[in-house]
Amino acid sequence: MNLKLEKRSGNACELCKSDQQISVYQIPPVVGYADNEIVVCQNCRSQIDREQEMDSDYWGFLSETMWSEVPAVQIVAWRMLSRLKNETWAADNLDMLYLDEDMLAWAQASSDHEGAADLAVHRDSNGNVLKNGDTVVLTRTLDVKGSSLNARMGTVVKNIRVVEDNTEQIEGKIDGQLIVILTKYLRKQA
Structure with a gap:
């Protein structure tokens, strides 16, 4: 982990604030976007990468995380809120979260949020x-x-x-x- 990320994150997940099993996560698409790395814990990462079933109760912290000053954190918050948009609280937060045109284009670039209304289980x-x-x-x-x-x-x-x-x-x-x-x-x- 580079010094800048270590200092910014305080050695904790920039999403849920856990200090357990943290690592650097590159936000796709990697090409063309500066500062596209955040620090995440294993639990957040496995749900972001769809290795684990999405737990909507777990993601309640997005109500605070979405206000981060770090654009990359806002992008991940937007994508996860988009996946959870069938949940009332997530839809409300998504309506409040403002991303400028460039950031919205970045958020939508991976199409990670599409069809994600928690993928039919x-x-x-x-x-x-x-x-x-x-x-x-x-x-x-x-x-x-x-x-x-x-x-x-x-x-x-x-x-x-x-x-x-x-x-x-x-x-x-x-x-x-x-x-x-x-x-x-x-x-x-x-």
Whole structure:
């Protein structure tokens, strides 16, 4: 970490103020923007980089962070607030946060904020995250509408596909027939 960053950050995350597991984070796109580095903790970084599921309760500190005098911190705050814009508090803060044209262009340059309304997360009946290719088990017997197929409790459905515009549905094949199944009737197989 260079001396300037160390002094500015006080050896703490410039977003949440944690002093645990901090490192330098280069804000994409790296080319063309001066002072594009901030100090972040591992928890902030893993959510910024989408390595960890977004926890909207965690990001409450953005209400203060967005007023930072450091442009790079404001950019990250804007991007994270944009991802959380379905949360009332985040939308209100985003409305208050002013970025001049150049900074707004920088904030939008990575398109990191787009489609981010917390990226649709599909969960099974136990709250486990479901992803394309997972294997699930039916937790109850289901009659398939428009078909004579009866999907019995305990049926294993391999290689599922999540329905992009509905977090309560997945698609899977049972007896060679592609059907839509509600996630509340599924359990992810380990």
